[in-house]
Amino acid sequence: MKVITANFVTCSVKECKTSPNSFPLHFHDAELEMQELDFQPEFIRNVIPRIDWEGLRVTANELGFPSLPETKPEGEALYDEQTLKDLHRLLLETQVMEGRLICGNCSHEYVIKEGIANFLLPSHLV
Amino acid sequence: MEYMIRLAQCHETFRVPELQSVATAVGVDLEIVSYDEFSPYCIVKLQNDEAARALISRTILAKDISELWGQGTNYDELHADVRKRTSHLWADYHGIPLAFALYGFCGKRSQDKRLEIIRSFAYMGLTGPIQLKNPPLQFIVMEKYVSDSEVNILGASRTKEPRQVFLGRFIAKSCRDAIDKYDLKKRQYISTTSMDAELSLVTANMALAAPGKVFFDPFVGTGSFMVTASHFGALTLGSDIDPRSFRGKDEEKEKGKNIKANFKQYDIESKFLDAFTSDLTNTPLRNAQLLDGIVCDPPYGVREGLRVLGTRDGKVIEPVMIDGVLNYYRPGYIPPKRPYGFEALQRDVLDFAVRSLVPNGRLAMWMPTSNDEAVEFPVPMHPNLEVVAVSVQYFGNWARRLMTYRRLPDGEVSDISKGRSKADERGISADELNRFRRKFFARNYEITSEAKKAAQ
Numbered sequence: 298m299k300v301i302t303a304n305f306v307t308c309s310v311k312e313c314k315t316s317p318n319s320f321p322l323h324f325h326d327a328e329l330e331m332q333e334l335d336f337q338p339e340f341i342r343n344v345i346p347r348i349d350w351e352g353l354r355v356t357a358n359e360l361g362f363p364s365l366p367e368t369k370p371e372g373e374a375l376y377d378e379q380t381l382k383d384l385h386r387l388l389l390e391t392q393v394m395e396g397r398l399i400c401g402n403c404s405h406e407y408v409i410k411e412g413i414a415n416f417l418l419p420s421h422l423v
Numbered sequence: 424m425e426y427m428i429r430l431a432q433c434h435e436t437f438r439v440p441e442l443q444s445v446a447t448a449v450g451v452d453l454e455i456v457s458y459d460e461f462s463p464y465c466i467v468k469l470q471n472d473e474a475a476r477a478l479i480s481r482t483i484l485a486k487d488i489s490e491l492w493g494q495g496t497n498y499d500e501l502h503a504d505v506r507k508r509t510s511h512l513w514a515d516y517h518g519i520p521l522a523f524a525l526y527g528f529c530g531k532r533s534q535d536k537r538l539e540i541i542r543s544f545a546y547m548g549l550t551g552p553i554q555l556k557n558p559p560l561q562f563i564v565m566e567k568y569v570s571d572s573e574v575n576i577l578g579a580s581r582t583k584e585p586r587q588v589f590l591g592r593f594i595a596k597s598c599r600d601a602i603d604k605y606d607l608k609k610r611q612y613i614s615t616t617s618m619d620a621e622l623s624l625v626t627a628n629m630a631l632a633a634p635g636k637v638f639f640d641p642f643v644g645t646g647s648f649m650v651t652a653s654h655f656g657a658l659t660l661g662s663d664i665d666p667r668s669f670r671g672k673d674e675e676k677e678k679g680k681n682i683k684a685n686f687k688q689y690d691i692e693s694k695f696l697d698a699f700t701s702d703l704t705n706t707p708l709r710n711a712q713l714l715d716g717i718v719c720d721p722p723y724g725v726r727e728g729l730r731v732l733g734t735r736d737g738k739v740i741e742p743v744m745i746d747g748v749l750n751y752y753r754p755g756y757i758p759p760k761r762p763y764g765f766e767a768l769q770r771d772v773l774d775f776a777v778r779s780l781v782p783n784g785r786l787a788m789w790m791p792t793s794n795d796e797a798v799e800f801p802v803p804m805h806p807n808l809e810v811v812a813v814s815v816q817y818f819g820n821w822a823r824r825l826m827t828y829r830r831l832p833d834g835e836v837s838d839i840s841k842g843r844s845k846a847d848e849r850g851i852s853a854d855e856l857n858r859f860r861r862k863f864f865a866r867n868y869e870i871t872s873e874a875k876k877a878a879q
Contacts, residue, residue, distance in 0.1 A: 302660065302697040306707040314710060335693040339635040340658055347637075347713050347781075389658075389696075406752060407707075413670055416662075416701035417758045419751035421739045423705060423732045 298414045300360070301344070301388040304353050308400035309407075309416045318402040321352035324359045327396035330412075334390055338381045341388070345370065348388075362387060425456060425491040426475050427591040428465045429565070431484050431599065432528070434622070435460045438484045440812035440827065441628050442467070448631040448655075449477040461573050463528055464565060464589060466491060475594045481655060482597045483624045489563055489591025498543065501588045505544070513547050520554035523562045524593075530568030530585055540564060544590070561593035604689070605651060611684040612671065614645045618720055618789075622816070622825075623651040626718050629812065629827045630787040632657040636715035637696070641703045641775070644668045646682040648718040653686065653694035657716065664730060664760070666700040704731045704763070704771055712781045720789040721768055723859060729768060730760040735851050737761075764847025764856040766803075773805040773828070780830035785811065791823045793862040800824070804842030807831050821863060 303321065313319035350369040357365050365387075370380050398407040398414065405422060408415050430438050439458055442465075446453035454468040463486075469475050472490065479488040493505035523541040525532065532540065541564065551560060566585035573579040605620035607613050618626070626648055632638055634656030640648045643661025646669060653659050661682065663669055671681040686695040701707050722729045734740060740759060743750050750756060769790065776786040786808065792800060802813055808828040815824045831837060847856050854861050 298699065299697050302699065305660075305709060305713050306699075307709045309701065309705045309707045311705065320709065337635075337658075337693065343635040343715075344637060347711065349709070349711075389693075408752075411670070412697075413666060414697075414699045415666065416699060416705075416707040417664070418702075418705055418732055419740070419742065419756075420732070420734045420759050421742060 298393045298409050298412060299389060300353070300356060300391050300393075301348075302414075303356055303393070303398070304348055304388070306398075306414075306416070308403060308405060309418050310400070310403055310405060310422050313400055313402045316402040319400050320349065321356050322398035322400055322407065324356065324393065325397045325399055325406075327360060327393045327409075329360060330392045330394045331386075331390055332392060334385075336382065336385055337389070338378070338385070341381050341384050342375050344388070345375065345384070353387075357387060360391065360393075362391075424469060424471065426467050426469050426594070427489045427491045427565070427589055428467055428479070428482075429486040429488075429526070430463045430465050431486060432463045434484055434625070434814070434816065437622075437625050437814040437816075437825065438465070440814055441484050441625050442478070442482060444629045444631060444811070444827070445478055445482050448628065448633050449481065451478055453478065461570055461577070462567055462587075464567055464587070466494070472594055479595050479597045481628065483599060483602065483621060483628060485597045486599060487563075487593065487596045489593045492562070492590040492592055494587065494589045496587060497584065498540070498588055501590060502543065502546070505547070505590055509547075513549065516560055517548075517550050519549075519551040519560040520558055521549060521551045521560035521562065522553060522555050522558035523564065525564040525566070527566040527585070528568060529570040530566060532566075563591045563593055565589040565591065601654060605654065607647075611688050612645055612675070612680040612682065613647075614668065616720075616722075617645045618647040620647075620651070623647040624654065626787045626789070626825060627651040627655050627657075629825065630716035630718050630785040632716055632718075637713065638716040638718060639708075639714050639779070640719050641701075641706070641717070641772070642719050642721050643682070643698055644720075646685060646698070648720070649682065649695070649698075650685050650689055650691065652716065652718060653691045654689065656694070658694050658696050660696040661698045662701045662703075662706075663698070664700070664702045664732075669698040702732045702760075703768070703775060706775065708779060710778050712779065712784075714779045715781055715784045717772075717776050717780065717784075717786045717788075719772065719787075721765075721772065723765065723791045723857075723863075729763050729765060729853065729857060731763040731768075732758055733761045734759045735761045762851065762853040762856050765859055766843075766845050766847045769803045769843075773803060773808060776828065776830065777805055777807040782830055782832035784830045786828040786830070788826050788828075789823055790826060791821055791859055791863075793821050793859055801841065801843035801845070802826055804837070804839040806836040806839050809837045821859075 308319040354365045394412045396409045451474040456466040458465045475488045492509045495501035567587040569581050602621045632652035632655035636657040638652040638657040638659045640661045643663045649659040669682045686692045811827040
């Protein structure tokens with residue numbers, strides 16, 4: 298599971314969707330793998346406005362990445378190659394292969410196995 | 424300027440919507456001047472050759488595009504039109520190596536007659552040498568005869584001579600070759616429900632897949648839409664309630680057959696985002712405008728049962744501890760699922776699209792219908808979505824439709840008074856809930872029993 302996907306998801310439990318504690322889901326026991334991909338600056342620029350920056354800072358921190366700037370890059374910073382490359386590496390090239398994602402609101406755990414996260418719920422949480 | 428697009432004579436109701444969508448995707452102004460469902464020849468207005476190249480470069484249901492030099496119902500009319508439209512252009516093409524080709528639709532010419540027709544354009548005075556391989560200048564004479572469909576459906580009578588003739592200056596080929604590249608027979612990882620390459624590519628076009636965009640398929644299966652949207656440059660995300668569909672069943676898994684193998688095969692690994700296990704009715708995606716496009720072929724409940732999370736009777740199964748671990752955290756735990764109605768699922772997809780698409784983002788969704796719905800077909804609608812196109816593919820006793828929607832920017836609403844108002848029937852089993860499934864099997868049962876009777 299890539300970091301960008303982790304930034305797009307929250308807890309599957311409907312009641313958690315409205316709670317600020319449910320996002321971002323917290324990584325535990327994460328095993329990372331880096332995969333080199335073609336650099337796609339156009340994509341990063343397009344997707345930055347949709348990234349929850351505060352959530353990304355928390356995730357980067359949990360995964361042991363150097364701290365991100367406090368505010369989301371905007372305007373000219375979106376054309377700075379190093380900024381785009383750093384984000385490309387974090388969002389697209391970093392994958393969590395094994396581990397758990399835990400909701401800060403209901404404490405439900407989602408397992409990541411072989412890079413695939415499972416967001417299905419047992420019946421008492423549906 | 425007027426251009427001639429030679430369309431593929433198949434999937435007729437998809438052809439104009441695809442052209443219009445590609446025009447939107449590549450940012451060119453397109454006006455359809457003449458279109459006939461029984462003919463491959465479609466005349467359009469475009470700004471210039473560059474726009475023509477951009478348009479055709481990612482169109483699947485067309486063969487090529489030419490600048491229209493003339494048209495008529497016979498050769499006299501054609502020659503008169505060519506003189507009128509292009510006599511001022513002829514000098515520009517002096518001395519350029521060239522070739523002439525002649526295509527007939529539903530009709531043939533002998534070699535001698537072909538040469539005679541080509542020579543009849545001698546008045547243009549083109550002095551370039553003939554070069555058959557990669558000619559810098561190529562003219563195409565196009566003939567349209569009366570087709571079988573026109574005879575059978577329209578009651579037209581056959582004629583010896585073509586009913587329409589055109590001359591075009593060839594500009595560029597389409598990307599129809601991609602159909603062969605993405606052919607399911609050559610694909611590493613597929614299943615019985617994988618959508619064929621041609622219509623998967625068209626679906627990606629309808630949703631405006633393009634570089635820099637995020638696309639999502641909530642019923643990803645073996646990822647036919649993911650690879651085709653990524654072929655056009657989008658980065659793609661998929662989910663499915665059954666992870667075996669995208670990561671391969673045990674045996675396949677060992678052989679490395681899964682969605683990622685397909686991305687590798689097509690050399691588009693950089694366009695793969697993720698595949699994860701989830702149920703659309705309990706999606707983990709945040710409520711935010713995250714997606715540029717949603718492409719999907721929801722399970723019909725015929726080959727693949729239509730299921731969502733929950734229990735059949737709605738009763739909660741209380742969690743229990745086994746060896747100190749909650750049962751649903753133990754390896755191999757499979758959450759209970761219940762049959763779900765198809766009409767409800769479609770409404771859920773529309774609601775999801777409204778929540779998740781960026782303004783002007785698109786949803787391209789397939790839907791099966793039994794033939795009793797063929798004449799009047801109410802489309803599922805949502806006030807925040809505009810219906811862009813509805814195209815239909817007919818099979819023997821059923822059809823499926825591709826419905827394309829645009830997420831309206833906030834503040835705009837569409838008229839949904841003619842929208843689909845069907846509800847699922849009440850019940851809990853797959854057959855009770857799913858009218859299409861029931862009809863499909865009932866009809867097949869009739870066919871089988873008729874065949875058995877006939878055999879006796």
